[in-house]
Amino acid sequence: xxxxADRSVAVLTLAALVCAPAFAxxxxxxxxxxxxxxxxxxxAPVIETVAEGLRFPWCIAFLPDGDMLVTERGGGLRRVxxxxxxxxxxxxxxxxxxxxxxxLFDVMLDRDFERSGTLFLSYAHGTPDANVLRxxxxxxxxxxxxxxxxxxDTAPTKDTPVHYGGRMVQLPDGSLLVTxxxxxxxxxxxxxxxxxxxxxxxxxxxxxxxDDNPFVDRDGARPEIWxxxxxxxxxxxxxxxTGLVYLHEHGPRGGDELNVLEPGLNYGWPVTTFGLxxxxxxxxxxxERPGMRQPxxxxxxxxxxxxxxxxxxxxxxxxxxxxxxxxxVEKSVRRIELRDGRVTSQEVLFEDLGERIRxxxxxxxxxxxxxxxxxxxxxLAVGR
Numbered sequence: 001x002x003x004x005a006d007r008s009v010a011v012l013t014l015a016a017l018v019c020a021p022a023f024a025x026x027x028x029x030x031x032x033x034x035x036x037x038x039x040x041x042x043x044a045p046v047i048e049t050v051a052e053g054l055r056f057p058w059c060i061a062f063l064p065d066g067d068m069l070v071t072e073r074g075g076g077l078r079r080v081x082x083x084x085x086x087x088x089x090x091x092x093x094x095x096x097x098x099x100x101x102x103x104l105f106d107v108m109l110d111r112d113f114e115r116s117g118t119l120f121l122s123y124a125h126g127t128p129d130a131n132v133l134r135x136x137x138x139x140x141x142x143x144x145x146x147x148x149x150x151x152x153d154t155a156p157t158k159d160t161p162v163h164y165g166g167r168m169v170q171l172p173d174g175s176l177l178v179t180x181x182x183x184x185x186x187x188x189x190x191x192x193x194x195x196x197x198x199x200x201x202x203x204x205x206x207x208x209x210x211d212d213n214p215f216v217d218r219d220g221a222r223p224e225i226w227x228x229x230x231x232x233x234x235x236x237x238x239x240x241x242t243g244l245v246y247l248h249e250h251g252p253r254g255g256d257e258l259n260v261l262e263p264g265l266n267y268g269w270p271v272t273t274f275g276l277x278x279x280x281x282x283x284x285x286x287x288e289r290p291g292m293r294q295p296x297x298x299x300x301x302x303x304x305x306x307x308x309x310x311x312x313x314x315x316x317x318x319x320x321x322x323x324x325x326x327x328x329v330e331k332s333v334r335r336i337e338l339r340d341g342r343v344t345s346q347e348v349l350f351e352d353l354g355e356r357i358r359x360x361x362x363x364x365x366x367x368x369x370x371x372x373x374x375x376x377x378x379x380l381a382v383g384r
Contacts, residue, residue: 042384043384045316045349045368045382045383045384046382046383046384047350047353047380047381047382048380048381048383049378049379049380050068050080050082050085050369050378050379050380050381051070051080051085051086051378051379052085052376052377052378052379053085053086053376053377054070054072054078054086054371054376054377054378054379055072055073055074055076055375055376055377056072056073056074056103056358056373056374056375056377057070057071057072057073057358057359057371057372057373057377057378057379058071058072058073058103058104058105058106058358058359058371059071059105059106059107059307059359059371060080060359060361060369060371060379061107061108061109061119061361062109062361062363062364063079063109064113064114066081066082067079067080067081067082067087068080068081068082068369068379069090069107069119069140070107070371070379071104071105071106071107071121072103072104072377073098073103073104073105074096074098074103074104075093075095075096075098075103075104075123076089076093076104077089077090077093077104077107077121077145078090079143080379082381088143089143090140090143090144090145091143091144091145092138092144092145092146092148093121093145094121094123094125094134094136094145094148095125096123096124096125097123097124097125097126097127097131097161098124099124099128099161100161100162101124101161101162101163101164102124102131102161102162102164103123103124104121104123104124105121105122105123105124105133105164105166105167106120106121106122106166106167106168107119107120107121108120108168108169108170108176110137110170110205111170111174113140116139117139117140117141118137118138118139118205119137119138119139119140119145120135120136120137120138120151120168120170120176120205121135121136121138122134122135122166122167122168122178123136123166124161124164124166125153126157128159128161129157129159130157130158130159131157131158131159131161132153132154132155132157132158133153133154133164133165133166133178133180133181134150134152134153134154135150135151135152135153135168135176135178135203135207136148136149136150136151137149137151137205137206137207149207150207151176151203151205151206151207152178152201152203152207152224154180154195154196154197155195155196155222156195158183158185158186158197160183160184160185160186162181162183162184162232163181163182163183163184163231163232164180164181164232165178165179165180165181165230165232165233165234166178166179166180166181166234167179167233167234167235167236167307168236169236169237169238169245170205171202171238171245172238172243174204174205175202175203175204175205175210176202176203176204176205177200177201177202177226177236177245177261178200178201178202178203179199179200179230179233179234179236179247179249180196180197180198180199180200180201180230180233181197181198181230181231181232181233182197182198182230182231182232182269182270183197184232187231187269187270188270190228190229190230190231190269190270191228191229191266191269191270191271193215193218193220193221193222193225193228194220194221194222195222196222196224196225198228198229198230198231198269199222199224199225199226199227199228199230200225200226200227200228200230200233200236200247200261201222201224201225201226202224202226202263203224209223209224213225213226213263214226214263214264215264226261226263226264227247227261227262227263227264227265227266227267228266228267229266229267229268229269229271229292229293230247230249230267230269231249231250231251231252231269231270231273232249232250233247233248233249233250234248234249234250234305234306234307235247235248235249235258235305235306235307235308235325235326236308237308237309237310237323238310239310239321239338240310240312241312241321242341244260244341245260245261246258246259246260246261246308246310246323247259247260247261248305248308248325249269249305250302250304250305251273251274251275251298251299251300251302252273252275252276252277252278252283252302253275253276253277253278253280253301253302254274254275254276254298254299254300254301254302255273255274255275255276255298255299255300255302256275256298256299256300256302256303256304256305257274257295257297257298257299258295258296258297258298258305258323258325258336258343259293259295259296260296260341262293265293266291266292266293267292267293267295268288268289268292268293268294270283270284271284271286271289271292272284272286272287272288272289272292273286273287274287274298274300275300275302296341296342296343297336297343297346302329303325303327303328303329303330303332303334304327304328304329304330305325305326305327305328305334306325306326306327306328306357306358306359306373307325307326307357307358307359307360307361307371308323308324308325308326308360309323309324309360309361309362309368310322310323310324310362311323311324311362311368312362313362313363313365313366313367314366315365315366315367315383315384316366316368316384319335321338322335322336322337322338323335323336323338324336324349324360324362324368325360326357326358326359326360326370326371327357328356328357328358328373329356330348330351331351331353331354331355331356331357332348332349332350332351332357333348333349333350333357333360333368333370334346334347334348334349335347335348335349350370350382353372353380355372355373355374355378356372356373356374357370357371357372357373358371358372358373358377359371363381365383366383367381367382367383368381368382368383369381369382370382
């Protein structure tokens, strides 16, 4: 288990414009100073609380001015400033369907954000009887969203408030990859190409479908589909060195998976799985089948993987090129060491926090950023 030094920074909120002291006693300050000296010499990572009081935060994105945007599952989009905490609620966020796992999910800045202010949101939309995963584009002007435009809805609608997927990534050509879940009660649909349950979809930044998607010319297939056979994928990143796309997804009881995505491939769910149904019954007798891609690694029992990051920063040179997987049930972050697209080792980090970790991101300052999953969620920065 990796050891960390945990230090707090003052948090400034709109509700109370009061800075709390970082440490309440000289002994605490001395211990923190010692930990920080060790960290600066290449020792244990140091964890700072950047913001707190966030209601089930789901995703974090980094603005060019050093601030951050953090989504809350209930529909809030909040501006966070290092050293100050939450400094603004963003207005104009589209209404979300908040129930069970449904709500506001990802926020992702367009690669041209600094010029255009364009960003993308994914969220649950609809009613208990007819809801979807929706992707929208908007512009951030000061602290408000304008020009909100719907780009994509999953199809058909469903009547379950779970398994939405909802992670996004922008590929080098500007197109968007979006993960979609199987809706829980509709797992067999993940194997069919006439719907968008249990898929990754690829769309342009205006919502149109790229001509080179793998099923564009197949009769009866949804042209947005890029890969299929997924359960509830909530981690999606592009390797900054190789360009490989990595995805992880929740299994049932066991069988969480990490995969490398290739367009047109079938990733097996629910025909192949290493997990069991929640009742304990077998979902499938198969862990592999011809024509279905095997995972790089599976986690049984489940760790409940949530967000994921690829690290290429300078603060932790020994971690360059590794993946980091946020784990809800394990209450940790998994460091995944890769070589030639294969997993060579894993390390469990930050268990000492004792908190469910919803998202992990590599910041532009070279630090890792974590979101804790609770009614009083926090933004944590991991540095040296």
